[in-house]
Amino acid sequence: MSAEQVEIEVLSALSQIAAAEWDACACPEAAESGRPEDPFTTHRFLSALEDSASVGPGTGWQPRHLVARRAGEVIAVAPLYAKSHSQGEYIFDHNWAHAYERAGGRYYPKLQIAVPFTPATGRRFLTRPGAETVGKAALVQGAVQLAAENGLSSLHVTFCTADEAKAGAAMGLLHRVTQQFHWENQGYTDFDAFLASLSSRKRKNIRKERATAQDFGGSIRHYTGDGLRPEHCDAFWRFYQDTGMRKWGTPYLTRAFFDRAQETLRDDMVLVLAERDGQPVAGALNFIGRSRLYGRYWGCIEDHACLHFELCYYQAIDFAIARGLDTVEAGAQGAHKLARGYLPVQTHSLHWIADPGLRGAIEQYLRAERGAVEEEIEVMTEYGPFRKTVTEET
Structure with a gap:
């Protein structure tokens, strides 16, 4: 079934969807009173941000959550925000904004699929089990269409999973690689x-x-x-x-x-x-x-x-x-974490840029940045705190 057969709705508040419907996509593994894999995309966490006015009017994070329905059933959701700045994101695009505005463009507002103020990797295209392919395609198409129809400069999907980054790149989004420090058990x-x-x-x-x-x-x-x-x-x-x-x-x-x-x-x-x-x-x-x-x-x-x-x-x-x-994610930045057993790992984001010229420049930049990040991770891992295994020739 194609993404065109799915209806997309844009919500201005998470209260407009029942917690059970959202969480059936965000954390289906918690349906039997279990713990969610990702606590940050749950209805209760995102609602706490909205109910406390941490996001919403005056914050630069205006909810525009996406809901995909097929035959009336919610099959996918995404925490989407209209942003009037680039604060609280941790995969930053300030330089892109400055370059575009110096060239006469208008970078803000933009759209951001993310958990506000939370540099933690997790699924961003939240789908019911069995609806992964059609749900993800519908959300990407819906978000890009929303940005294009409103004349916005860009759409960004930050701290998505590696699998989502691969799928998004296959759909034509730009893939960015950055890094964090995680401890592995x-x-x-x-x-x-x-x-x-x-x-x-x-x-x-x-x-x-x-x-x-x-x-x-x-x-x-x-x-x-x-x-x-x-x-x-x-x-x-x-x-x-x-x-x-x-x-x-x-x-x-x-x-x-x-x-x-x-x-x-x-x-x-x-x-x-x-x-x-x-x-x-x-x-x-x-x-x-x-x-x-x-x-x-x-x-x-x-x-x-x-x-x-x-x-x-x-x-x-x-x-x-x-x-x-299995893992401790210690948040953004901090090379001092390396000496304390937290090793560098890749983090991922996806980007849709409306202007062809800006898109081309960013695509070239991301290609060079990706190589530099991969090299830095390799070097830092080699100099990590763990004992080296020495193999003796016989």
């Missing part, structure tokens, strides 16, 4: 087993950092599910504000998001808090997927040596091993 029984896989120098350094961090004068605790209380989110909001103002100028998420998250997302989150005399002084917020832990936010109101590494990286590894998770 090689069946470790505990943190010491992970350390045993590292070179002696890196192993000693991590032990020293953990000892230094845990000597801050308090204790480190994990809060998740019903144990994650409103007062914990109150504390983390203070940390998040401090980090947000230093990194971005204005925090992306509103205070109301953390209230909403505690109400509806607490089973999807684990908050790691450093507490002294009963008062939180630093914290790291993670989201839990079926096979992955996603490190998202960190903040503090006191500076303590190595505490950032402990809460964000080592506690995440501890949690992943204990829960049998």
